[in-house]
Amino acid sequence: MPTNVTDNDPAQSGATATAPVDGSATEPPKKFPKGVVLGKDGKPCRSCTSFGAWASQAKATLKTSHDMSSTAPSTIASAATSSTRRTDCPADVETLGRSSWTLLHSIAATYPPAPTPTEQNDLKSFMSLFAKLYPCWVCAEDFQQYIKKEEPKTGSRDEFGNWLCEAHNEVNRKLGKPTFDCSKWQERWRTGWKDGSCD
Numbered sequence: 001m002p003t004n005v006t007d008n009d010p011a012q013s014g015a016t017a018t019a020p021v022d023g024s025a026t027e028p029p030k031k032f033p034k035g036v037v038l039g040k041d042g043k044p045c046r047s048c049t050s051f052g053a054w055a056s057q058a059k060a061t062l063k064t065s066h067d068m069s070s071t072a073p074s075t076i077a078s079a080a081t082s083s084t085r086r087t088d089c090p091a092d093v094e095t096l097g098r099s100s101w102t103l104l105h106s107i108a109a110t111y112p113p114a115p116t117p118t119e120q121n122d123l124k125s126f127m128s129l130f131a132k133l134y135p136c137w138v139c140a141e142d143f144q145q146y147i148k149k150e151e152p153k154t155g156s157r158d159e160f161g162n163w164l165c166e167a168h169n170e171v172n173r174k175l176g177k178p179t180f181d182c183s184k185w186q187e188r189w190r191t192g193w194k195d196g197s198c199d
C-alpha cells in the first residue's frame with residue numbers, strides 16, 4: 001500500500017508512491033486530509049499539494065495542537081481561510097506549476113529559430129535536469145517518464161515550442177483541464193495576441 005499519497009491524489013499522476021527508503025518513517029502513519037500528498041520523507045509535501053488540501057491539513061494540524069495545548073481557536077480559524085492568507089507563502093502545486101510553465105514557455109519563446117548544436121544540447125540537458133529536480137516529486141516522476149517517451153525536440157524555436165505545448169497538454173489531460181491550441185503558442189508566450197490585447 002503506498003504510504004506517500006492520501007486517498008485522493010491531486011496530482012492525479014498515477015505515479016506509484018513508494019515508502020521512504022531512508023528509514024525515516026519510524027512513526028506510526030498519521031491520517032492526513034484527502035488530497036495531501038506526502039513527500040519521500042513521509043511528511044506532507046507542500047509543492048505536491050493543492051492550496052485547498054494544504055489549508056485543510058494546516059487546519060487539522062492546528063486543531064490537534066489546540067486540543068493538546070492552549071492554541072486560541074481564532075488562530076485555528078485564521079490559518080484556514082484563503083482571504084487572510086499572505087501572498088508570500090511557499091509554493092503549492094498550482095503556483096509552482098504556473099510559474100514553472102511560465103519559465104519553460106518563456107525559454108521556448110527566446111530559444112533561437114536556428115540553434116547551434118551546443119544550444120540544442122544545453123536545452124536537452126536543462127530539460128532532463130528540470131524533470132529530475134522539479135520540486136513536486138509525483139509531477140517530476142511523470143514528467144521524467146514523458147520525456148523518456150517523447151524526447152524534447154530542440155531543432156528550432158518552433159519545434160521546441162510545439163513539443164513543450166504538447167507536453168503541457170499531456171499534463172492538462174491528466175488533470176482533466178482543457179487542452180491548449182498549440183498553433184497559438186507563440187501568441188500566448190512570445191508575440192502577444194493578434195488582437196493587440198497584450199500591447
Ligand SMILES: Cc1cc2nc3c(=O)[nH]c(=O)nc-3n(C[C@H](O)[C@H](O)[C@H](O)COP(=O)(O)OP(=O)(O)OC[C@H]3O[C@@H](n4cnc5c(N)ncnc54)[C@H](O)[C@@H]3O)c2cc1C
Nearest residue numbers: 010011013093094097098100101139143165168169171180
Ligand atoms: C512539468 C510539470 C508537471 C506537472 N505535473 C503536475 C501533476 O502531475 N499534478 C498536478 O496537480 N499538477 C502538475 N503540474 C502543475 C499543473 O500543470 C498546473 O500548472 C497547475 O495545476 C495550475 O494550473 P493552471 O490552470 O493555473 O494553468 P497552467 O497549466 O499552469 O498553465 C498556465 C497558463 O499556460 C497556458 N497554457 C495552458 N496549456 C498550455 C499549453 N499546452 N501550451 C502552452 N500554454 C498553455 C494557459 O494560458 C495557462 O493559463 C505540473 C507542472 C509542471 C511544470
